[in-house]
Amino acid sequence: MSDQYPEPGHSKTPTTRRIPWGGVSIATAIVLVCLLLTPTLVAQAVDGKTQSLLSLFQFIYLYVQNNYVDPVDPEKLIDGALKGLFESLEDPHSAYLAETDMRSLNDTTAGEFGGVGLYINKQTPPEGSKDTASFVEVVSPIEGTPAYRMGIQSGDLIVKIDGESTEKLSIDEVVKRLRGQPGTTVTVTIRRGPSLQFDVPLTRAVIQVPTVRYGMIPGGIGYIRIIQFTPYTDDKVQEAIESFRASGYKSLVIDLRMNPGGLLTSVIETADLFFDEGVIVSTRSRIPAENAVYEAKPGSLVPADIPIAVLIDGGSASASEIFAGVMKDRKRATLFGTKTYGKGSVQQVRSLGRTGFRLTTARYYTPSGVTIDKVGVSPDREVKEPTLSEKETEVYSKLISSRQIPAFVTQNPNPSEREIQQFVDRLRRDNPDLSDRILKRMIRNEINRHLPNPPVYDLEYDLVLQEAVKFLREGGKGR
Structure with a gap:
């Protein structure tokens, strides 16, 4: 399994600070999952308490294997134990990946897969809420996919899949049920707002994830919609800006609404087009050696006197929040819309052969040192679409x-x-x-x-x- 993405370049001069995690993805837990490159594992000595607990686990494992009333599959026992280990973290972004999950991940990194086109996250009810159910939340639909065409929106809750409640399903279990052979159908029950609930039949299709669309708005305004941060996003944004330059553009709109994130390297390279120095983002983990600060390279593609408006909403997550955060922190753009999703953690995926795991290892911070995780980025000018009575x-x-x-x-x-x-x-x-x-x-x-x-x-x-x-x-x- 390859765990590196091709790195696109642009015309700016190389900086001495290189990006060490070539494939780190910071996208929300999603129906389309990105693969990331793991940093070096740090070996630590096992203390006495840990050794005692491991001995207890070994005793129980062997006892169950030898004494359960029916023959037991050892691999199934270990898979279940590892799944429980990650579930105990109470982090929807960290999980043990069984063989089928890893196969699904490999299919995704090939660039195409059969699915419905949704980025999802496990929704946690607000503290004190009467509704204690933990359903699956739509972060955003992928443009042009079955879910997008059927009108599923950011913030919708998937409460059932083919009649089965999602309350007790993990993200990976939901992914398995939504993905499948192109042409087959799956029905999701959507809850929108406090009372609206309806079924949506979705015909699975081969999902190809777009990255950038652009065009000119009358009055010399270049419009760029970044759908997701992929290895090719900065090239496409550069292509758009060069096209606008040829048309004599005077200002820019960068639309990050319903952008669920993507690759850390991609958002850094894309933001780099708008700065010629200074911090873009930093990451901090428990391991000091893995902390990193990412700075702009010398030379900016977009002149400093070009006004920029960035559009955000609750579907803007992860990498798109990094972009919005640096543009706001460094006063390079004015943000319009509503507060972003608030997903500011970094995951690694490690292959263990046929199986593997996904683990949250760091959080990222804006140039001013503010974390976005569970907080989000607020707009400078809040603009809401009218809500229905x-x-x-x-x-x-x-x-x-x-x-x-x-x-x-x-x-x-x-x-x-x-x-x-x-x-x-x-x-x-x-x-x-x-x-x-x-x-x-x-x-x-x-x-x-x-x-x-x-x-x-x-x-x-x-x-x-x-x-x-x-x-x-x-x-x-x-x-």
């Missing part, structure tokens, strides 16, 4: 279940504005509590989900982007 939520749920909008788009893949308005008028007769704007955006999103190349941005309905563009057109001054 309780009555609107009820009607919205019924409309989703009716599948009227997908049926309309199937029959009218490229409807005119007049046809859309006529359909909206019909919908409003049965759903008077939903505004034209809500209905039109639902229709527009459904149309875009079926396009091979959907629009890069949406200035008509995207309120966060509208605010950022207004800010940049007014000169991009102030925070």
